[in-house]
Amino acid sequence: MAVTCARGLEGVLRSELEGLGFAPAGEAPTVVEVCGTLRDCMRLNLWLRTAHRVLWLWKEFPARSAEDLYRGVAGLPWEEVLRLDQPLNVRAANQADEEGVSTAWMALKCKDAIVDRMRVRLGRRPDSGSTPKGACVFLLRSAGRFRLYLDTTGVPLSFRGYRQESVEAPLRESLAAGLLLASGWTGRTPLVNPMCGSGTIAIEGAGIASRRAPGLQRSRFAFTSLRGFPREEWEQLREAARREVRPIRIPIVAADWSREAVEIARRNARRAGVENAIRFEVAELDATPVPGPRPWIVLNPEYGHRTRPSAEELEELYHRIGQFLRRHGQGGRGVIITGHLALSRRFGLKLARKWTVFNGPIECRVVEFELSGPE
Numbered sequence: 306m307a308v309t310c311a312r313g314l315e316g317v318l319r320s321e322l323e324g325l326g327f328a329p330a331g332e333a334p335t336v337v338e339v340c341g342t343l344r345d346c347m348r349l350n351l352w353l354r355t356a357h358r359v360l361w362l363w364k365e366f367p368a369r370s371a372e373d374l375y376r377g378v379a380g381l382p383w384e385e386v387l388r389l390d391q392p393l394n395v396r397a398a399n400q401a402d403e404e405g406v407s408t409a410w411m412a413l414k415c416k417d418a419i420v421d422r423m424r425v426r427l428g429r430r431p432d433s434g435s436t437p438k439g440a441c442v443f444l445l446r447s448a449g450r451f452r453l454y455l456d457t458t459g460v461p462l463s464f465r466g467y468r469q470e471s472v473e474a475p476l477r478e479s480l481a482a483g484l485l486l487a488s489g490w491t492g493r494t495p496l497v498n499p500m501c502g503s504g505t506i507a508i509e510g511a512g513i514a515s516r517r518a519p520g521l522q523r524s525r526f527a528f529t530s531l532r533g534f535p536r537e538e539w540e541q542l543r544e545a546a547r548r549e550v551r552p553i554r555i556p557i558v559a560a561d562w563s564r565e566a567v568e569i570a571r572r573n574a575r576r577a578g579v580e581n582a583i584r585f586e587v588a589e590l591d592a593t594p595v596p597g598p599r600p601w602i603v604l605n606p607e608y609g610h611r612t613r614p615s616a617e618e619l620e621e622l623y624h625r626i627g628q629f630l631r632r633h634g635q636g637g638r639g640v641i642i643t644g645h646l647a648l649s650r651r652f653g654l655k656l657a658r659k660w661t662v663f664n665g666p667i668e669c670r671v672v673e674f675e676l677s678g679p680e
């Protein structure tokens with residue numbers, strides 16, 4: 306299986322996979338590989354917090370010509386895997402070292418080979434579409450070979466289902482969870498999320514602290530559209546995941562100076578089933594309540610990409626964030642993710658760790674500080 310994630314989260318994803326009992330077999334930018342069955346894919350889709358997609362490798366073959374592609378794809382027993390009543394979505398990608406073939410052409414050729422085979426074997430073919438509403442297939446061209454995957458996820462796992470409203474420039478859910486896990490937060494110390502926007506960091510924190518499977522909220526995954534999908538086994542996995550949910554014993558604070566943002570965050574938390582575990586406050590940064598001991602203070606401040614405070618305002622804000630962390634540390638940790646690469650050096654605190662991650666196409670820095678408390 307190839308499990309994909311945002312660039313920069315591979316290490317956290319690897320730890321998550323190990324925690325679920327899988328031994329990673331390989332790693333490259335945005336992907337960690339593990340061995341497993343289609344049934345394992347269901348568990349991974351349900352439990353992984355930092356992954357985007359779980360791709361199940363079905364076949365690899367040489368990519369010398371268009372005929373190779375058509376023959377390689379049409380040679381597989383699609384009629385045993387796909388259903389006629391479920392739409393088919395085919396995506397394709399070309400690894401950077403490959404030239405001269407458009408991914409649209411690859412996807413079209415692949416889809417033709419699949420539906421031609423089904424028409425011959427079954428007399429009918431499924432509809433195909435550009436959105437992942439049913440079964441999903443992914444074709445990758447890399448190092449002179451095609452790799453054909455069943456995409457068992459469809460809509461990426463970062464879309465948990467709870468965030469139906471958001472403020473400008475929200476963090477992806479998988480990235481918010483990745484931030485917390487990478488910083489070593491285990492859900493046993495207080496979590497404070499000033500400038501919470503739509504509440505993603507606090508909501509993901511509540512999910513981690515309560516051991517709530519992130520996929521429990523989703524209504525569908527692409528594997529449910531495959532022929533022979535073991536519904537009973539899936540329901541058992543979900544039931545077992547529901548039994549895993551624990552009460553949250555630590556304070557979690559989500560605050561923002563915008564009342565509208567706080568209301569959005571609250572409604573998102575309600576949909577995620579964690580509203581009662583989070584204390585919501587309409588508060589300017591400096592007035593955010595910080596319960597101790599050893600709080601993890603995690604922020605995603607504006608950085609002037611899509612939202613537009615002036616350069617001076619931003620500089621002043623980042624300086625104030627540094628002061629806030631210094632004042633409220635109490636032996637905890639400060640974690641800040643920002644797309645403002647220059648300002649990420651302006652907090653005036655001693656750095657514990659700095660790393661790079663992508664929020665969609667935007668390159669971000671994560672800076673982490675050990676917080677010793679008031680001087």
Ligand SMILES: C[S@@+](CC[C@H](N)C(=O)[O-])C[C@H]1O[C@@H](n2cnc3c(N)ncnc32)[C@H](O)[C@@H]1O
Pocket residue numbers: 471472473474475476477499500501502503504505506560561562563566588589590591605606607608
């Ligand atoms: C980039 S957004 C955070 C997005 C959030 N991580 C999410 O996933 O939705 C930054 C937020 O900081 C808030 N904010 C900006 N300046 C603030 C201040 N001085 N005090 C409190 N909140 C502030 C804005 O209202 C906005 O909601």
